[in-house]
Amino acid sequence: MSALPQPQSRSPFRSGPAALSRRSVLTTAGLVAAGVALDSALAAPSASAATTPAIFYSPHQDDEAIGLAGSILEHKAAGRPVYLVLVSRGENGDLAAIMNQGACRTLGDRCSAPGHTHDLGWQETWPTPEVVSGRTAEFKASAKALGVDKVINFDLSDEAFGDYDGFVKKVMAKVRALAQQYPGASHKFAAGWLDKTATHKACSDAAYWLMKNGELTDVRFNHIYAYQQFPNPADRGRGAAYVLDIPAAQMAKKRAAILAYNTWDPSRNLYTLGYHSVPTWLEQAYADPREFVYTLPSGYKPGPAA
Ligand SMILES: [Zn+2]
Ligand SMILES: [Zn+2]
Incomplete structure (x- = not known):
């Protein structure tokens, strides 16, 4: 049973899932880090930990499907309650302009709008209310596909x-x-020092300052934009504490979450916004059954991304 209808009967992404190796790609540095960092958040949780939630912070709509979904499902499978936070509203005028453009120049025949055409007349100036509403509808559909216990919208x-x-x-x-x-x-953020985008870095900085104050202790960071920075899958997870190999049944749910961002169903406020925003990363996350988990580096520098 799927709560998320696929927008087309053929493979949802033209490239389709790649036949990637599923072996762990822990680097030498990663193994060292894992040896000292492995704890209840990474291993199967203890009975006491099982009652406390794992809280995942998605900077924008789509980040959770791209780079947190496997970790969310790992914690769900271990019996942990999982809460998923949407940090920002995700205002985006460029995305509104794309959805107003008529014949789709962004995705061409990969666009699942009828006739590969959309002229929605959405507001392109801040705060882009239709974009925020549509992106958040996709986020909620993704959260439902992942079976999270609670959705929290900052x-x-x-x-x-x-x-x-x-x-x-x-x-x-x-x-x-x-x-x-x-x-x-436990608290799971984007590895903003690797993602190199202001919103993601700001989320890492918030974690950094709270850890420094002793207000957060059990904290991990997923490299959401690994697919952008490392087009070669073999390079992903460099320096990670932990490379998660997502089991097949959980990968099917991650793919359903990704498809929430490629579903055209205006009756549910779904307009394939994620796929028009970050098509390549969604395709690559769909194809790569791994996620990349980091601890905060010792020389971490707070401040806007370089
Ligand atoms: Zn983001
Ligand atoms: Zn389109």
Whole structure:
């Protein structure tokens, strides 16, 4: 049973899933790091840990499907309650312009809109309400496919490109409140120092400052944009504490979550926005049954991404 209809009967992405090796690709450095860092968050949780949630923070709609879904499903399979947080609203005028363009120049015949055409008349200026609403509908469909126990929307305007420090402080306040509400929870963020985009880096910075204060202890970071930085799959996971090999049954659910971002169903407010925004990364995440988990590097530098 799938809650997510596929938009077409053929393979949802033209390239289809690649036949990638499923062996673990822990690097030498990663093995060393794993040896010292492996704990209840990475191994099967203990009975006491099983009652505390694992909280995953997706900076934008689509990041959870691309780079957190396998880890979410790993924790679900281990019996942990999983909460999924959407950090920012994901305002995006460029995406509104794409959806207003008529004949689809972004995806061409991969576009699942009728006739590969969309002229939605959406607002292209901040705060792009239709984009936010549509992206969040995709996020909720993705969360449903992953079977998360709770969806939490921080509903923060994505101001990391403007008032960076202010955005970090807002994220910190929201994360702090969750840490206080759920003592003993583990917290999973984007590895923003690797993702090199302001919003993701701001989320890492919030974790860094809270860890420094002793307010968060059990923290991991997934490299969401591994597919962008490392087109060669063999390069992904460099320096990781842990490379997750996603079991087939869980990978099927991750793929269903990814397809929430490639579903055209206006009756459900679904307009394939994710696929128009980051087509290559969704395709590559769909094809690669792994995720890349890091601990905070010792020389971590807070501040906007370089
Ligand atoms: Zn993002
Ligand atoms: Zn299109």
